[in-house]
Amino acid sequence: MALELKVAKTKTKASLGRKPSALFSLARVMSAGSAVSIFFGETPIKHSERMFFNGQLSLLLESGVSLQEALRGLQLQTKNPKMLRVLGAIDEDVQSGKSFSVALSRHPTVFSQTYVNLIAASETGGFMFQVLEELREMDERRERLNSTLQSALAYPVFLMAFSMAVVIFVLVVIFPKFSEMFSLIEDQLPLTTRVLMSTSEVFLNYWFVILLVFGASVLLIIYWCTTERGKAYLDHLRLKLPVIRHVYMELYLVQLMRVMSLSMSKGVSVMDTLASCRGVVKNHLFQQFIRDVELRVEAGEGISAGFSQADFIPQVVQQLVATGDQSGNLPRVLARTASYYERRLEKRLLTLSKAAEPLMLLVMGIVVGVLVSSLILPIFKLSRAVG
Numbered sequence: 001m002a003l004e005l006k007v008a009k010t011k012t013k014a015s016l017g018r019k020p021s022a023l024f025s026l027a028r029v030m031s032a033g034s035a036v037s038i039f040f041g042e043t044p045i046k047h048s049e050r051m052f053f054n055g056q057l058s059l060l061l062e063s064g065v066s067l068q069e070a071l072r073g074l075q076l077q078t079k080n081p082k083m084l085r086v087l088g089a090i091d092e093d094v095q096s097g098k099s100f101s102v103a104l105s106r107h108p109t110v111f112s113q114t115y116v117n118l119i120a121a122s123e124t125g126g127f128m129f130q131v132l133e134e135l136r137e138m139d140e141r142r143e144r145l146n147s148t149l150q151s152a153l154a155y156p157v158f159l160m161a162f163s164m165a166v167v168i169f170v171l172v173v174i175f176p177k178f179s180e181m182f183s184l185i186e187d188q189l190p191l192t193t194r195v196l197m198s199t200s201e202v203f204l205n206y207w208f209v210i211l212l213v214f215g216a217s218v219l220l221i222i223y224w225c226t227t228e229r230g231k232a233y234l235d236h237l238r239l240k241l242p243v244i245r246h247v248y249m250e251l252y253l254v255q256l257m258r259v260m261s262l263s264m265s266k267g268v269s270v271m272d273t274l275a276s277c278r279g280v281v282k283n284h285l286f287q288q289f290i291r292d293v294e295l296r297v298e299a300g301e302g303i304s305a306g307f308s309q310a311d312f313i314p315q316v317v318q319q320l321v322a323t324g325d326q327s328g329n330l331p332r333v334l335a336r337t338a339s340y341y342e343r344r345l346e347k348r349l350l351t352l353s354k355a356a357e358p359l360m361l362l363v364m365g366i367v368v369g370v371l372v373s374s375l376i377l378p379i380f381k382l383s384r385a386v387g
Helices: 002-017 022-030 034-040 047-062 067-077 081-095 100-105 113-125 128-188 191-205 207-226 228-238 244-265 270-277 284-298 303-308 315-327 330-386
Strands: none
Touching: 047 067, 047 081, 047 128, 067 081, 081 100, 100 113, 113 128, 113 244, 113 270, 128 191, 128 244, 128 330, 191 207, 191 330, 207 228, 228 244, 228 284, 244 270, 244 284, 244 330, 270 284, 284 303, 303 315, 315 330
16 A cells, blocks of 8 residues: 555656646636636536545545645546536635635535535644545445435336336327227226226327426426425425335434534534534434534533434434433444444335335236226127127
């Protein structure tokens, strides 16, 4: 490892010691000016870009490369134009005498308040490369958890969409071909066949109205979900629905305790840690809970008092936080609790995905069975009548 670091340091210094290339000059022109930032705007950077930034900057700083040289080297390695502009702006701010944390704080869509607070604490403590490495690992855990969640939802969503497509195809294409035939024995048709035939006629005659109503409903739902009232209602549902609430509760706890553990272990004050955590968890109820904890800490009651007053926080978490608060070893307790709930959440998502597959297949089987029986039974009755 030491040999690899030495080689990385030698290569970096050699590349930085040469005359700036045309690519580097272009990066400097494209990036950092306030006018350029205003013109292009600043959109969120992917987690993979930030993980690359954290990992490479940590390696360069640990190798003994200065911050300014490391930033210039990263500009040469970065291919993403958005990240290139951000790096250029940070480089100019650092050259002008601003601290690294202040330079990062000017790009809130890329670097959260938690990130900035940790970097600010590491600047005074002299362990920035360690903080950057831990931030990279935290981003990796978040990506792995998000990937697990998406994988658990992908197959059930696909089966549901496929089932709806099959139903619409049968109603629009298959049933109209039998409608004239079934009209001969309309009084003998099963209830499901009559319902499906009526639905098919509605689809064929009023498809434009159906599409218009469906599109308008989707747009209204999306708009409502973006309002404060809609967001609050959805946040409430996430923590109240029987099965989903456990998934979201554990997800929010992992996010919260990871940030609190890392921040407090690196010397960030409790109040700054709690303030930055409000932007980590995207749930109104959880954000209100964090504000309540802040108020109790300001009143001198301690973090455990705030946790014990939240009825949706699991009792075991309340007890662990109280133990860590009393023993003065809260960051370590939070880190272990986060690791436990992270493993538990991955197992829960795997179990739910495995349970959803046969359930969705059963639903598909029932739907297909109803469609087939609604077609086959009338044909048998018609053949008997003709015979």
